[in-house]
Amino acid sequence: EAQVTQNPRYLITVTGKKLTVTCSQNMNHEYMSWYRQDPGLGLRQIYYSMNVEVTDKGDVPEGYKVSRKEKRNFPLILESPSPNQTSLYFCASSPRTSGGLYNEQFFGPGTRLTVL
Amino acid sequence: AQSVTQLGSHVSVSEGALVLLRCNYSSSVPPYLFWYVQYPNQGLQLLLKYTTGATLVKGINGFEAEFKKSETSFHLTKPSAHMSDAAEYFCAVSERAGNQFYFGTGTSLTVIP
Numbered sequence: 464e465a466q467v468t469q470n471p472r473y474l475i476t477v478t479g480k481k482l483t484v485t486c487s488q489n490m491n492h493e494y495m496s497w498y499r500q501d502p503g504l505g506l507r508q509i510y511y512s513m514n515v516e517v518t519d520k521g522d523v524p525e526g527y528k529v530s531r532k533e534k535r536n537f538p539l540i541l542e543s544p545s546p547n548q549t550s551l552y553f554c555a556s557s558p559r560t561s562g563g564l565y566n567e568q569f570f571g572p573g574t575r576l577t578v579l
Numbered sequence: 580a581q582s583v584t585q586l587g588s589h590v591s592v593s594e595g596a597l598v599l600l601r602c603n604y605s606s607s608v609p610p611y612l613f614w615y616v617q618y619p620n621q622g623l624q625l626l627l628k629y630t631t632g633a634t635l636v637k638g639i640n641g642f643e644a645e646f647k648k649s650e651t652s653f654h655l656t657k658p659s660a661h662m663s664d665a666a667e668y669f670c671a672v673s674e675r676a677g678n679q680f681y682f683g684t685g686t687s688l689t690v691i692p
Contacts, residue, residue, distance in 0.1 A: 506682040567628065
């Protein structure tokens with residue numbers, strides 16, 4: 464089954480304790496992205512990657528890191544989480560063509576993170 | 580950067596009534612346009628998209644949207660609401676030469692029996 468998986472689905476942590484949220488897709492998609500969803504703000508793009516070893520900042524990258532060492536995986540790293548990073552996080556992937564981002568994004572189930 | 584405006588964070592309709600969810604974008608060059616739906620405790624799934632060609636786009640579950648360049652709009656409609664349509668709806672755009680997606684703030688649709 465074609466899918467995007469995220470782990471963990473729920474996480475409660477404390478300020479300053481490094482954490483990683485994993486994301487994996489089995490559709491051989493070039494484009495992968497992380498979003499955070501907050502009430503009243505919709506989805507905001509944190510980082511995106513157009514292919515292996517190619518990553519770039521989205522609209523809200525502060526406090527986050529990513530890496531893309533393999534095509535299927537795109538982990539999100541919070542080196543020193545703070546309470547304002549409490550949010551619902553989504554990973555998504557999409558096949559990218561030379562014509563731009565006109566293909567459907569496939570979303571993971573989400574990771575609900577609480578930072579105390 | 581693009582901005583996407585969804586008018587009305589909450590919309591309530593009666594079952595069987597018309598659904599109209601509004602979306603406007605800011606780009607002077609028509610972007611690619613998408614509507615996604617999010618059911619409770621789930622990820623987003625694509626309802627429909629506009630890339631080129633016919634400006635009236637049909638999607639899943641009886642939804643459709645019309646791209647109006649002069650109004651920079653991409654409003655979502657469904658002739659007759661069903662209880663199962665209750666969800667959050669997001670309009671999104673990507674620029675034709677860009678690498679980012681931009682989402683609106685979402686509209687929560689309630690369907691009243």
